[in-house]
Amino acid sequence: MTEQIAVVPGDGIGQEVVPATQRILEAVGPDFEFVEAEAGDAVKEETGTALPDATRELVADSDATLFGAAGETAADVILPLRQVVDSFVNVRPARAYPGTDALRPETDLVFLRENTEGVYAGHESRLTNDVATLTRVVTESASERLAEFACEYVEERDEDGFTIAHKANVMRETDGLFRDTVDRVADVRGVPHDEVLMDAMATHLCLRPEEYGVVVCPNLAGDVLSDLAAGLVGGLGLLPSANIGPENALFEPVHGTAPDIAGEGVANPCATMFSAAMLLEHLGYDEEGQAVRGAIESVLEDGPRTPDLGGSAGTAEVTEAVLTRLS
Numbered sequence: 001m002t003e004q005i006a007v008v009p010g011d012g013i014g015q016e017v018v019p020a021t022q023r024i025l026e027a028v029g030p031d032f033e034f035v036e037a038e039a040g041d042a043v044k045e046e047t048g049t050a051l052p053d054a055t056r057e058l059v060a061d062s063d064a065t066l067f068g069a070a071g072e073t074a075a076d077v078i079l080p081l082r083q084v085v086d087s088f089v090n091v092r093p094a095r096a097y098p099g100t101d102a103l104r105p106e107t108d109l110v111f112l113r114e115n116t117e118g119v120y121a122g123h124e125s126r127l128t129n130d131v132a133t134l135t136r137v138v139t140e141s142a143s144e145r146l147a148e149f150a151c152e153y154v155e156e157r158d159e160d161g162f163t164i165a166h167k168a169n170v171m172r173e174t175d176g177l178f179r180d181t182v183d184r185v186a187d188v189r190g191v192p193h194d195e196v197l198m199d200a201m202a203t204h205l206c207l208r209p210e211e212y213g214v215v216v217c218p219n220l221a222g223d224v225l226s227d228l229a230a231g232l233v234g235g236l237g238l239l240p241s242a243n244i245g246p247e248n249a250l251f252e253p254v255h256g257t258a259p260d261i262a263g264e265g266v267a268n269p270c271a272t273m274f275s276a277a278m279l280l281e282h283l284g285y286d287e288e289g290q291a292v293r294g295a296i297e298s299v300l301e302d303g304p305r306t307p308d309l310g311g312s313a314g315t316a317e318v319t320e321a322v323l324t325r326l327s
């Protein structure tokens with residue numbers, strides 16, 4: 001079966017790391033048909049819209065999307081695209097690799113962040129000059145959907161279980177519903193799980209990140225804790241992410257357009273390549289995903305490395321090195 005992969009490089013270093021990553025996907029084998037589309041600042045300048053309908057439709061029709069980054073127009077591009085894939089979970093691994101200068105080398109975490117509600121569902125009001133309010137929405141159905149995904153994620157990867165991060169001692173109704181729902185689903189499916197207050201987890205992550213593996217959390221907590229974990233492993237150039245929906249999914253590096261280095265040929269392609277490994281695994285190509293991951297890891301360990309990791313190689317040289325390891 002041929003799968004269609006939408007390729008949306010976007011702006012800045014997206015134009016460099018996405019084509020490099022497409023070469024990795026081509027090299028590793030599955031019968032993918034790549035279709036490229038535009039989004040971001042450049043296409044807005046040309047056409048007046050940052051997210052052309054053609055791109056939206058392509059992403060909706062594809063089995064998966066590989067996205068780079070968008071500049072000023074990021075919110076006009078990535079938020080609608082996440083809606084197009086109906087992404088209910090944001091998967092953010094944070095893993096320290098040998099050969100990189102991580103603050104906490106023992107870190108190996110994956111955040112499964114609720115992606116549709118919580119405070120980011122955004123019912124904000126300005127009541128008076130003095131008072132602004134925010135209504136936080138948590139539903140049992142969205143919590144259930146995330147919990148089912150988390151259970152499958154853990155089972156498929158033979159993980160020990162997961163930790164629920166929340167603040168149900170204060171937000172008793174909203175985080176209480178979240179916690180109770182995830183807890184119930186995991187009980188029914190027999191998946192081991194524990195829970196920890198999200199503020200305590202922030203401290204634990206700094207001191208003893210090795211105590212955690214898979215972390216399931218509401219939207220805002222997931223945003224903050226996964227950024228904290230990014231600091232533990234060092235280097236935006238290494239962090240992948242996935243937005244998973246019921247029918248399709250979008251994979252992107254955590255970093256943005258990096259305007260300070262864009263066009264210089266020195267962007268680290270590893271974050272996008274790790275995102276591609278997630279794409280492969282999501283589509284059921286586990287061996288190919290593992291192979292890509294292994295090849296990147298071995299290049300990280302032995303070099304060549306890009307300047308953000310203390311090396312002097314360019315994007316092209318690192319890409320060739322990964323391709324060589326793959327063959």
Ligand code: ATP
Pocket residue numbers: 013017069070071072236237238255256257258259260261266267268269271306308
């Ligand atoms: P944006 O508004 O698009 O997010 P930004 O200025 O916040 O742009 P980021 O892409 O978030 O830039 O990057 C922040 C810093 O990390 C920059 O100094 C950038 O050069 C560096 N950086 C990010 N990604 C990479 C990468 N893949 N390779 C090398 N350096 C990177």
Ligand code: MG
Pocket residue numbers: 255256257
């Ligand atoms: Mg940024």
